[in-house]
Amino acid sequence: MADSRAAEGGAQGAEVDVVVVGAGFSGLYLLHKLRGLGLRVRVLEAADDVGGTWYWNRYPGARCDIPTTDYTFSFDPDLETAWTWSEKYATQPEILRYAQFVAERYDLRRDIDFNTRVEAAHWDAAANQWRIRTSTDASLSARFCIMASGCLSVPKAPEITGASRFQGDVYFTSRWPHQGVDFTGQRVAVIGTGSSGIQSIPLIAEQAAQLTVFQRTPNYSIPAGNGPVAPARRAPLEADRAGYRQAAKLSRAGVPNEPTQIYGRYSQPALQAERFEAAWQTGELIPILGVFADQILFPDSNAIVAGKVREKIRAVVQDPETAELLCPKDHHIGTKRPCLDTGYYQTFNRPNVRLVDLRTRPIASITETGIDLADETMAFDAIVYATGFDAMTGAIVAVDITGRDGITLKQKWAAGPITYLGLMSAGFPNFFTITGPGSPSVLSNMMVSIEQHVDWVSDCLVRLRADGLTTIEPTPAAEAAWMVHSNDCAAITLFPSADSWYMGANVPGKPRVFLPYVGGVDAYRKACDDVAVRGDLGLHRSGPAGERCNDGVVRQLQPDVGMVLDMLAAMNLPTFNSMSAEAARAFMDQLSAARPPGPAVGETLDGTLPGASPGSGPLNYRLYRPATPGPHPVVVYFHGGGWVLGSHDSDDPLCRDLCRRSGCLIVSVDYRHAPEARFPAAADDGSAAVRWVSAHLADLGGAPGPVAVAGWSAGANVAAVTCQQLRDNGGPAIAGQLLLTPVTDCDMATPSYQDNAEGYVLTAPLMQWFWDHYADPADRAHPKASPLRAASLANLPPACIVTCQFDPLRDEGVAYAKALAAAGNRVQHIPARGHTHTSLTMVDVVVSGEPVRAEMAAALHGFFQRVAVAA
Numbered sequence: 001m002a003d004s005r006a007a008e009g010g011a012q013g014a015e016v017d018v019v020v021v022g023a024g025f026s027g028l029y030l031l032h033k034l035r036g037l038g039l040r041v042r043v044l045e046a047a048d049d050v051g052g053t054w055y056w057n058r059y060p061g062a063r064c065d066i067p068t069t070d071y072t073f074s075f076d077p078d079l080e081t082a083w084t085w086s087e088k089y090a091t092q093p094e095i096l097r098y099a100q101f102v103a104e105r106y107d108l109r110r111d112i113d114f115n116t117r118v119e120a121a122h123w124d125a126a127a128n129q130w131r132i133r134t135s136t137d138a139s140l141s142a143r144f145c146i147m148a149s150g151c152l153s154v155p156k157a158p159e160i161t162g163a164s165r166f167q168g169d170v171y172f173t174s175r176w177p178h179q180g181v182d183f184t185g186q187r188v189a190v191i192g193t194g195s196s197g198i199q200s201i202p203l204i205a206e207q208a209a210q211l212t213v214f215q216r217t218p219n220y221s222i223p224a225g226n227g228p229v230a231p232a233r234r235a236p237l238e239a240d241r242a243g244y245r246q247a248a249k250l251s252r253a254g255v256p257n258e259p260t261q262i263y264g265r266y267s268q269p270a271l272q273a274e275r276f277e278a279a280w281q282t283g284e285l286i287p288i289l290g291v292f293a294d295q296i297l298f299p300d301s302n303a304i305v306a307g308k309v310r311e312k313i314r315a316v317v318q319d320p321e322t323a324e325l326l327c328p329k330d331h332h333i334g335t336k337r338p339c340l341d342t343g344y345y346q347t348f349n350r351p352n353v354r355l356v357d358l359r360t361r362p363i364a365s366i367t368e369t370g371i372d373l374a375d376e377t378m379a380f381d382a383i384v385y386a387t388g389f390d391a392m393t394g395a396i397v398a399v400d401i402t403g404r405d406g407i408t409l410k411q412k413w414a415a416g417p418i419t420y421l422g423l424m425s426a427g428f429p430n431f432f433t434i435t436g437p438g439s440p441s442v443l444s445n446m447m448v449s450i451e452q453h454v455d456w457v458s459d460c461l462v463r464l465r466a467d468g469l470t471t472i473e474p475t476p477a478a479e480a481a482w483m484v485h486s487n488d489c490a491a492i493t494l495f496p497s498a499d500s501w502y503m504g505a506n507v508p509g510k511p512r513v514f515l516p517y518v519g520g521v522d523a524y525r526k527a528c529d530d531v532a533v534r535g536d537l538g539l540h541r542s543g544p545a546g547e548r549c550n551d552g553v554v555r556q557l558q559p560d561v562g563m564v565l566d567m568l569a570a571m572n573l574p575t576f577n578s579m580s581a582e583a584a585r586a587f588m589d590q591l592s593a594a595r596p597p598g599p600a601v602g603e604t605l606d607g608t609l610p611g612a613s614p615g616s617g618p619l620n621y622r623l624y625r626p627a628t629p630g631p632h633p634v635v636v637y638f639h640g641g642g643w644v645l646g647s648h649d650s651d652d653p654l655c656r657d658l659c660r661r662s663g664c665l666i667v668s669v670d671y672r673h674a675p676e677a678r679f680p681a682a683a684d685d686g687s688a689a690v691r692w693v694s695a696h697l698a699d700l701g702g703a704p705g706p707v708a709v710a711g712w713s714a715g716a717n718v719a720a721v722t723c724q725q726l727r728d729n730g731g732p733a734i735a736g737q738l739l740l741t742p743v744t745d746c747d748m749a750t751p752s753y754q755d756n757a758e759g760y761v762l763t764a765p766l767m768q769w770f771w772d773h774y775a776d777p778a779d780r781a782h783p784k785a786s787p788l789r790a791a792s793l794a795n796l797p798p799a800c801i802v803t804c805q806f807d808p809l810r811d812e813g814v815a816y817a818k819a820l821a822a823a824g825n826r827v828q829h830i831p832a833r834g835h836t837h838t839s840l841t842m843v844d845v846v847v848s849g850e851p852v853r854a855e856m857a858a859a860l861h862g863f864f865q866r867v868a869v870a871a
């Protein structure tokens with residue numbers, strides 16, 4: 001039920017098409033854009049002027065930390081040329097002047113109510129209107145309500161005992177007095193060393209008689225190297241302004257940047273140092289966050305960069321104890337917003353500056369005259385709080401937003417924000433958030449993200465109007481799937497490991513969820529565009545022209561799988577099935593050479609063993625021995641490649657990974673290939689190899705006892721068939737079978753074949769090509785080719801079967817798991833959500849495969865544990 005005061009209309013009781021909350025850059029561009037569509041728009045702003053962030057944050061040293069060349073509107077080419085930034089990183093006054101310039105240029109102020117805080121917005125379902133109530137007791141009705149209320153606009157209250165007792169001057173960096181502050185001769189405390197603290201501390205230190213900095217968490221900061229924009233940095237923009245802006249839109253973080261393919265964990269120290277130093281010299285955050293391709297994925301790679309930043313800090317700060325306190329060690333670089341500074345670390349060499357580490361010396365209380373620690377009383381004339389914001393959700397849930405059926409957004413978001421694309425929330429019709437949680441927002445150049453959101457919302461309203469519809473909201477299924485996707489993106493990075501404001505960790509009681517979308521500005525834009533192009537996918541729309549619900553999910557692939565597929569599509573590679581077997585093998589070798597090598601193991605040894613056909617010569621194998629003390633249980637592994645392609649080289653990273661994680665010795669065997677050796681050569685070689693390995697365990701340095709078998713794709717077919725053959729032909733016993741996306745049947749008419757016939761690397765035509773090379777149609781139903789068709793599936797070794805959602809072979813893997821279980825075998829089935837036939841083998845590239853590979857390794861480990869227990 002809508003609040004009566006809000007619903008009945010107040011003094012003005014005006015009705016508009018759109019109410020926009022906030023007159024920062026988001027609100028300004030919204031107003032301009034929506035006005036252009038002929039909509040009646042009213043912007044409500046708590047401050048007495050435009051600018052948002054740059055209106056409120058007037059502390060000394062306040063600047064942007066994305067180069068101003070990039071942190072600027074691009075929607076109007078004439079605006080771009082009408083304004084010139086004076087510095088690489090403009091100051092707050094200059095950015096505020098820019099916001100004012102924009103407001104004047106487009107005559108925006110006439111539609112903005114200043115000094116007006118929105119307190120409530122209630123959806124009136126009967127009237128299809130939002131009823132808005134403000135601090136001025138005005139009320140307003142609008143068909144659409146858009147929160148442009150800022151990601152970092154609600155300061156976090158300091159939770160320090162006695163804060164209200166202090167009789168001296170108190171300042172918040174985010175609510176700085178407009179007339180400025182003169183600290184000359186004063187004893188000043190600054191609490192907080194996030195970006196605002198790091199920017200303001202050097203300037204406050206220059207004025208104050210004494211400055212004491214209270215630090216809870218040291219941050220990584222790099223010198224901004226501010227000054228006029230370097231000609232080399234300006235050149236690409238000046239050469240092709242439109243192209244430069246387009247590149248920003250299609251970049252990962254909203255600033256044109258060519259991401260590296262170099263992995264820190266596999267690069268040499270000299271290259272590591274060279275890349276770090278080059279990034280450091282740019283004085284920009286994006287290069288320092290992208291020194292290596294795997295920097296935000298793996299702790300060891302991240303540690304290289306973090307360690308080098310710490311070296312820089314130690315080189316500047318003269319007192320070693322202070323230097324150590326300033327060195328961040330509790331989080332990976334980039335998992336909290338890193339800072340840019342001008343002389344921050346040098347400030348701690350000044351005689352009037354000292355650092356207090358709150359981790360070891362917490363504040364006992366703030367008193368009338370200063371700050372008490374357990375062992376020291378300090379007197380201050382002024383305290384500056386640089387304690388950050390209730391980020392991303394604070395300003396939205398501060399408003400009493402009530403949607404359909406009286407549900408408030410605060411209730412809905414009690415365990416963390418739930419949005420579709422960070423733009424909308426189910427149950428809240430005609431309600432949008434600009435740079436809301438679930439969108440790239442604070443992980444990007446926000447000007448690019450703001451423009452993208454405003455453009456998307458206005459296009460959405462245009463479509464709605466064109467279709468004769470008046471209300472829009474996401475479906476619960478689409479929204480839930482977006483949250484899954486957004487969480488998938490975060491889960492493959494190191495971000496969730498830090499107690500950051502990205503995680504809501506700085507606000508007591510705030511749910512710990514990763515708030516922004518970390519998949520990148522480029523991937524995000526593509527998802528939003530897909531939603532529009534695919535007929536407003538995941539959106540329920542209604543109005544005079546009827547009801548249209550296009551329920552569906554825009555992203556189901558794991559994010560890194562999607563990236564790999566996009567990359568492959570962009571490369572426009574020839575298909576294997578368009579080549580001869582020989583050419584396809586050479587091409588596969590070429591692809592294998594370009595990937596990360598996979599983790600180190602204790603030892604690898606190449607050797608040969610006799611195959612099933614003495615006449616065709618020995619089979620190559622590669623042995624992987626764990627670094628741990630042996631002897632280790634032994635696994636015989638068969639590579640993938642459709643019985644035609646592949647070798648121990650092609651599956652080398654996967655074998656390394658399995659060896660390392662499982663603690664098993666892996667013997668990866670090259671069985672004979674078709675078409676030179678057709679069915680049942682591969683299957684027969686499988687049995688021969690397992691017999692030979694089982695008989696030579698001591699020679700190989702393996703533990704006595706039964707071996708396990710494992711394989712991927714056609715190799716998993718060989719492994720499954722081998723288990724059946726050895727069961728029927730006198731052994732040896734097998735401890736277990738690990739089958740990754742196995743070929744178990746020749747039926748190519750399953751739903752998974754139909755749904756995933758194209759687009760996921762292993763295509764239906766390629767599988768047809770494999771079958772044609774391997775076996776005559778008459779042989780394909782034989783259990784040595786289609787193990788699912790064995791007369792009996794009883795008494796087989798315990799199995800772990802992994803199937804992937806977007807794999808033509810998914811259904812036959814599922815069927816084999818079910819059939820094995822029905823026949824009384826122990827079976828673990830791992831359905832890998834969002835994965836393809838090939839993605840789980842992409843060690844160090846598809847990080848989302850790690851949990852599945854960990855389960856696979858645990859299954860191997862488990863096979864041998866069960867054998868040991870049984871013995």
Ligand SMILES: Cc1cc2nc3c(=O)[nH]c(=O)nc-3n(C[C@H](O)[C@H](O)[C@H](O)COP(=O)(O)OP(=O)(O)OC[C@H]3O[C@@H](n4cnc5c(N)ncnc54)[C@H](O)[C@@H]3O)c2cc1C
Pocket residue numbers: 021022023024025026027044045046047051052053054055057062063064065066071116117118119148149150151152153196395399434435444445446447450
């Ligand atoms: C110190 C600082 C430096 C930053 N530097 C960068 C940078 O270099 N690069 C970058 O990309 N981003 C930076 N940001 C992020 C910055 O917030 C965005 O770049 C951008 O300015 C956000 O614009 P906005 O209009 O979305 O929100 P804001 O600028 O925050 O504006 C929101 C407005 O909404 C108003 N408001 C909120 N709630 C209500 C309500 N209930 N009723 C009425 N009005 C309301 C607020 O008063 C505010 O004016 C920085 C942020 C801070 C705090």
